Amino acid sequence: MKTKENKRRIHKKNRAVSEQMIMLEDVSKSYSTGAPALSGVNLQIKKGEFVFIVGDSGSGKSTLIKLLLRELTPTSGQIYVNGYDVGRLKRRKVPKFRRNIGVVFQDFRLLKDWNVYENVAFAQRIIQVPTREIRKNVPSILSTVGLAGKYKAKPRQLSGGEQQRVALARALVNQPPILLADEPTGNLDPKNSWDIMKLLEEINTTGTTVLVVTHNREIVNAMQKRVITMKKGVIVSDEEKGGYIDED
Amino acid sequence: MRISTFFYTLKQGFVSIFKNKWFSLASVATISACLFLFGLFYAILVNFQHIVKTAEEGVSVTVFFEEGITDDRIAEIGEMIQKRVEVSKVNYVSADDAWDSFKEEYLGEYSDGFTENPLADSANYEIYLKDVSMQGDLVTYLESVEGIRQVNKSEITANTLSGVNALIGYVSVGIIGILLAVSVFLISNTVTIGISVRKEEIAIMKYIGATDFFVRSPFVIEGILIGLLGSLLPLGIIYVIYNRVVEYVMVKFQVLTTLLNFMPVETIFQTLVPVSMALGVGIGFIGSFITVRKHLRV
Numbered sequence: 225m226k227t228k229e230n231k232r233r234i235h236k237k238n239r240a241v242s243e244q245m246i247m248l249e250d251v252s253k254s255y256s257t258g259a260p261a262l263s264g265v266n267l268q269i270k271k272g273e274f275v276f277i278v279g280d281s282g283s284g285k286s287t288l289i290k291l292l293l294r295e296l297t298p299t300s301g302q303i304y305v306n307g308y309d310v311g312r313l314k315r316r317k318v319p320k321f322r323r324n325i326g327v328v329f330q331d332f333r334l335l336k337d338w339n340v341y342e343n344v345a346f347a348q349r350i351i352q353v354p355t356r357e358i359r360k361n362v363p364s365i366l367s368t369v370g371l372a373g374k375y376k377a378k379p380r381q382l383s384g385g386e387q388q389r390v391a392l393a394r395a396l397v398n399q400p401p402i403l404l405a406d407e408p409t410g411n412l413d414p415k416n417s418w419d420i421m422k423l424l425e426e427i428n429t430t431g432t433t434v435l436v437v438t439h440n441r442e443i444v445n446a447m448q449k450r451v452i453t454m455k456k457g458v459i460v461s462d463e464e465k466g467g468y469i470d471e472d
Numbered sequence: 473m474r475i476s477t478f479f480y481t482l483k484q485g486f487v488s489i490f491k492n493k494w495f496s497l498a499s500v501a502t503i504s505a506c507l508f509l510f511g512l513f514y515a516i517l518v519n520f521q522h523i524v525k526t527a528e529e530g531v532s533v534t535v536f537f538e539e540g541i542t543d544d545r546i547a548e549i550g551e552m553i554q555k556r557v558e559v560s561k562v563n564y565v566s567a568d569d570a571w572d573s574f575k576e577e578y579l580g581e582y583s584d585g586f587t588e589n590p591l592a593d594s595a596n597y598e599i600y601l602k603d604v605s606m607q608g609d610l611v612t613y614l615e616s617v618e619g620i621r622q623v624n625k626s627e628i629t630a631n632t633l634s635g636v637n638a639l640i641g642y643v644s645v646g647i648i649g650i651l652l653a654v655s656v657f658l659i660s661n662t663v664t665i666g667i668s669v670r671k672e673e674i675a676i677m678k679y680i681g682a683t684d685f686f687v688r689s690p691f692v693i694e695g696i697l698i699g700l701l702g703s704l705l706p707l708g709i710i711y712v713i714y715n716r717v718v719e720y721v722m723v724k725f726q727v728l729t730t731l732l733n734f735m736p737v738e739t740i741f742q743t744l745v746p747v748s749m750a751l752g753v754g755i756g757f758i759g760s761f762i763t764v765r766k767h768l769r770v
Contacts, residue, residue, distance in 0.1 A: 293679065316683075316684075319678070319681045319682060319683040319684075319686075320681065320683075321681075322678075322679065322680070322681035323680075323681035327679055327680075333672075333675075333676045333679070334676075335673055335676060337491055346677070346680065347680050347681075349477065349480055350677070350680060350681060350682040350683070350686055351681070352474050352476075352477055354474070354476060355476050394680070
């Protein structure tokens with residue numbers, strides 16, 4: 225009887241995992257020094273959702289991102305991303321797992337010596353896409369982000385907004401199910417910030433789950449998406465069509 | 473691995489050598505310097521051993537027989553000597569042979585005055601040794617053999633040569649040890665500096681989902697190429713200067729030319745080229761492999 229019940233429980237859980245793109249169950253993370261960075265976080269993000277994660281520095285946002293990318297492993301609790309049990313993932317399986325997540329960082333993180341085309345093509349090369357297809361895919365994604373004419377430029381010849389578009393193109397060229405953007409507008413002026421956000425929204429409409437960590441109050445308030453607010457390592461609010469909660 | 477991935481990796485290795493030309497240059501210079509010292513020392517060592525060996529081969533024990541000994545007994549003694557483990561070669565020199573060579577060497581045309589062989593009792597065995605240090609044992613044995621009148625040996629030469637040989641052995645181990653330690657230190661320093669510049673690059677690749685193998689391959693190819701270049705350079709230099717140095721020594725120290733017997737550069741290079749190249753490639757491979765590994769944990 226017990227085993228039957230167990231089976232049912234596992235089945236139920238598997239179904240839950242497959243419906244959710246990201247699922248955190250009672251996740252805590254503490255570093256060897258100091259207070260816990262995350263404590264008892266529960267979170268579910270469905271396939272195709274667009275979610276903002278907001279909070280001050282020290283709220284645990286960065287730790288959350290690192291856990292999702294398997295840069296860190298949780299001290300306790302379970303993390304599932306696109307069906308992967310991330311906490312139990314073996315080191316050598318990490319590269320394959322990361323190909324499920326397109327990442328965009330505040331500081332763009334482009335390879336400085338490579339031109340725009342090479343930076344984007346690299347993401348395809350690591351999954352061993354044939355060169356013939358790379359030559360088709362890269363120009364196509366570059367025109368999606370509005371950089372079709374700049375494929376030969378080096379990152380330093382581009383503006384911040386353009387560099388972030390290259391990073392976005394790199395993150396998207398392999399068509400990952402999840403896009404993770406860590407302060408994507410942190411280094412951009414308002415106009416470029418909006419352009420990037422519009423792009424993210426567009427990408428979301430094609431079915432990609434988009435997770436944006438940001439400080440940008442105006443954008444969060446204007447876009448009317450699901451907003452998860454974090455403070456001192458816990459989720460303090462989670463609202464559909466939410467806004468930026470003022471700290472006072 | 474796909475063929476296109478392989479060529480891509482190879483290309484990246486080449487490209488990054490030129491991209492980081494100062495780092496590449498420093499690495500090539502470091503490996504070159506170490507392998508140059510290694511090659512130089514190897515050439516000196518090999519020549520020393522060659523000279524000692526040639527001298528050793530010249531060391532012989534000469535055995536003279538008692539008067540009135542029969543030819544049968546002489547042949548018997550010859551067989552007994554040949555069976556000894558320390559003996560490499562035995563030459564029989566008859567009284568006439570001895571006189572002929574004496575005439576040729578010292579008398580020339582003045583030898584006509586002799587009607588009889590003055591060296592009638594000088595038939596002997598010239599015994600060459602496998603190892604000079606065994607001379608003592610052989611002499612003791614020969615002196616106990618019946619029919620042998622006298623044993624001539626070269627005690628001083630034998631002891632000196634064994635001593636020199638042992639000394640060369642110790643010195644070579646010592647110098648090679650120091651050289652290895654220095655080169656490992658220099659190379660790990662150079663590689664660490666080069667890698668810290670590219671730490672970010674490696675981290676980015678890992679975030680995108682590149683495997684360790686994929687990230688590491690271009691670095692390893694770069695390391696191997698640098699090592700190869702770093703080994704060919706000193707080989708070229710040694711090739712050029714070797715003959716000049718030998719020539720210079722031969723001219724400057726003519727007195728010693730009979731003693732100094734240098735090996736031809738081709739013979740030395742038969743060993744030095746593969747060993748140097750293996751060392752260069754090995755250093756490049758291990759240096760890049762280990763240093764990149766430290767930065768792969770992202």
